[in-house]
Amino acid sequence: MKALTSEAVLRTIVMAALAIVPVAALAVHQPFYIEMMTRVMIYAIAALSLNLIVGFGGMVSFGHAAFLGLGAYVVGLAMVNGLTDGFAQFGLVIVICAAFALIVGALSLRTGGLPFIMITLAFAQLLYFVGVALRQYGGDDGFTFRGRSIFPGLDLKDGVTFFYFVWVLLALCLALMYRIVGSRFGTALRGIRSNERRIRALGLPSYRYKLAAFVIAGTMCGIAGGLLANFAQFVSPAYIHWSVSGDLLVMVLIGGFSSVFGPVVGAIVYRLLEEILSGYTEHWQIILGPILILIVLFARKGLMDIFARRPASVPGVGHG
Amino acid sequence: MLNLTLVLNQALNGVQFGLMLFLFSAGLTLVLGIMNLVNLAHGSLYMLGAFFAATIYSWVGSLPLAILLALPVTFLAGVVVEFVVLRSFYQRDHLDQVLATFGLILFLNELARVVWGAAPLNMAIPAFLSGRVELIPGITYPVYRLALIALGLLVALLLYLLVAKTKLGMLIRAGASNREMVEALGVDIRLLFTGVFGFGAALAGLAGMAVGPLLSVEPAMGDGVLILALVVIVIGGIGSIRGSFVAALLVGLVDTVGRAFLPGLLVTMLPRTLANAVGPALASMLIYLLMAAVLLFRPQGLFPAARG
Numbered sequence: 001m002k003a004l005t006s007e008a009v010l011r012t013i014v015m016a017a018l019a020i021v022p023v024a025a026l027a028v029h030q031p032f033y034i035e036m037m038t039r040v041m042i043y044a045i046a047a048l049s050l051n052l053i054v055g056f057g058g059m060v061s062f063g064h065a066a067f068l069g070l071g072a073y074v075v076g077l078a079m080v081n082g083l084t085d086g087f088a089q090f091g092l093v094i095v096i097c098a099a100f101a102l103i104v105g106a107l108s109l110r111t112g113g114l115p116f117i118m119i120t121l122a123f124a125q126l127l128y129f130v131g132v133a134l135r136q137y138g139g140d141d142g143f144t145f146r147g148r149s150i151f152p153g154l155d156l157k158d159g160v161t162f163f164y165f166v167w168v169l170l171a172l173c174l175a176l177m178y179r180i181v182g183s184r185f186g187t188a189l190r191g192i193r194s195n196e197r198r199i200r201a202l203g204l205p206s207y208r209y210k211l212a213a214f215v216i217a218g219t220m221c222g223i224a225g226g227l228l229a230n231f232a233q234f235v236s237p238a239y240i241h242w243s244v245s246g247d248l249l250v251m252v253l254i255g256g257f258s259s260v261f262g263p264v265v266g267a268i269v270y271r272l273l274e275e276i277l278s279g280y281t282e283h284w285q286i287i288l289g290p291i292l293i294l295i296v297l298f299a300r301k302g303l304m305d306i307f308a309r310r311p312a313s314v315p316g317v318g319h320g
Numbered sequence: 321m322l323n324l325t326l327v328l329n330q331a332l333n334g335v336q337f338g339l340m341l342f343l344f345s346a347g348l349t350l351v352l353g354i355m356n357l358v359n360l361a362h363g364s365l366y367m368l369g370a371f372f373a374a375t376i377y378s379w380v381g382s383l384p385l386a387i388l389l390a391l392p393v394t395f396l397a398g399v400v401v402e403f404v405v406l407r408s409f410y411q412r413d414h415l416d417q418v419l420a421t422f423g424l425i426l427f428l429n430e431l432a433r434v435v436w437g438a439a440p441l442n443m444a445i446p447a448f449l450s451g452r453v454e455l456i457p458g459i460t461y462p463v464y465r466l467a468l469i470a471l472g473l474l475v476a477l478l479l480y481l482l483v484a485k486t487k488l489g490m491l492i493r494a495g496a497s498n499r500e501m502v503e504a505l506g507v508d509i510r511l512l513f514t515g516v517f518g519f520g521a522a523l524a525g526l527a528g529m530a531v532g533p534l535l536s537v538e539p540a541m542g543d544g545v546l547i548l549a550l551v552v553i554v555i556g557g558i559g560s561i562r563g564s565f566v567a568a569l570l571v572g573l574v575d576t577v578g579r580a581f582l583p584g585l586l587v588t589m590l591p592r593t594l595a596n597a598v599g600p601a602l603a604s605m606l607i608y609l610l611m612a613a614v615l616l617f618r619p620q621g622l623f624p625a626a627r628g
Contacts, residue, residue: 114352288423
């Protein structure tokens with residue numbers, strides 16, 4: 001249990017540190033950091049959702065950006081077509097992303113391993129090309145809109161308000177994820193990852209469990225997409241590009257696949273790494289690439305491993 | 321007559337595209353089948369091949385000579401990548417391989433940007449391959465594209481002979497179906513892996529070099545073709561060269577012909593505004609729908625290689 005406690009300590013520190021970002025940023029007259037961390041928290045929600053299927057469920061999806069883009073397009077299209085009510089928008093995001101995840105999941109979970117990686121990638125590409133083909137909405141270039149979702153009593157157009165709005169959603173998603181992973185469903189999911197045949201032999205419908213996890217992850221990522229559209233007031237197929245799916249996986253990798261909070265740490269560190277490296281050279285990816293390879297080689301358990309030196313309280317993700 | 325010209329032109333374009341896709345996919349499917357390694361950086365080797373050829377072409381001024389010289393260089397680049405990075409990942413799971421080769425793509429694409437710059441390089445079509453040739457009276461086709469079709473068919477034939485008729489090919493096939501057994505029989509599988517990887521890299525590079533004069537040579541040019549090749553491999557069956565040949569032609573034809581004719585076809589069946597809206601989207605989705613259909617009915621692909 002010690003590992004869980006230290007994760008809880010880290011979680012509290014990080015979330016508290018995030019909460020004072022706007023105050024600190026305004027104090028030093030650098031409002032840029034509020035925007036930067038808003039974006040980081042949005043990607044953290046997406047990475048968090050991805051880890052439910054990759055880290056806990058053992059389903060390596062290389063097309064998670066599809067849901068990010070789908071959520072963004074739903075909000076963006078609602079905006080330009082006059083539907084500005086936030087509850088209606090995010091209600092639509094949830095329904096549409098859940099439905100899409102149900103279809104994609106139902107088809108791709110018939111396979112496993114390598115074909116699963118590729119078919120999730122292919123579905124994301126499919127959506128990418130739909131975005132490109134929407135010529136009345138800018139096609140390749142995407143489209144901008146003015147304003148943000150309207151929730152009663154909130155002025156999301158204000159950067160600080162929007163920051164805390166995202167912070168609260170991140171906290172809610174985290175709480176939900178801890179509940180899911182700690183539940184019987186979460187235990188079964190981890191069991192499927194370690195040995196699916198055994199779970200089936202126990203009489204559990206493993207396919208349905210995996211599908212449920214896939215739908216939850218897709219829907220949560222869709223919400224992150226809706227936030228991203230709000231944040232940037234811009235939507236384009238670039239959100240669905242396959243390199244975004246790769247970025248999300250990398251965030252989870254940096255944080256660690258075996259903890260709930262890891263992806264949040266990963267999203268923050270990935271952005272900071274980009275910020276620092278790009279300060280040295282515009283060709284910072286030439287440094288980032290080898291760093292990623294070295295992490296996979298030598299620090300596969302991610303940063304959260306430092307906070308869970310003892311045998312992980314949640315069974316770690318092995319290489320097998 | 322105009323219509324027939326168009327259909328024939330697009331069909332040949334589809335075959336040409338499919339054959340280039342085959343050159344690219346052949347190496348990828350071998351690496352997957354034999355070494356069980358997902359190499360997302362295969363597209364970067366295609367890009368490197370094109371850059372090598374473009375650079376050498378600008379020195380020697382002859383495209384065939386440039387390609388002949390660039391091939392061993394690309395082979396070596398593949399061997400270096402395999403030796404330095406990928407060798408450590410054969411025993412890792414697919415997730416690790418995806419992540420590591422994703423890092424490799426970032427590195428190689430950026431490296432190309434540093435060495436050759438971000439602006440696209442142009443490769444001129446050599447004089448003896450430029451212009452158009454009359455196929456049947458009244459219908460002409462670019463000579464260079466015909467040359468690519470010939471090249472693709474020739475390489476496919478050589479590859480077939482190599483894999484089906486030689487001892488090396490026998491080892492490759494044996495490695496694909498049962499790696500442990502081949503190793504137990506005393507074959508140096510690591511050396512075989514390195515060789516096959518370099519060979520696959522050279523094939524991908526050849527595809528990049530060959531299409532260089534048609535497209536532009538630029539960093540990250542391999543990313544799109546990688547995704548298409550993954551579709552080809554899933555349709556054809558992992559590890560099967562014959563499968564990727566058939567699937568590559570299928571994907572090339574469906575994609576090219578679909579994009580050319582589907583929007584027009586839809587206009588005749590649907591209201592014009594609706595057809596204009598969904599036509600292009602549906603055309604670019606066709607191959608992914610094809611893949612989903614194959615996965616539904618034949619999850620192992622059309623020509624699954626026997627797996628041990």
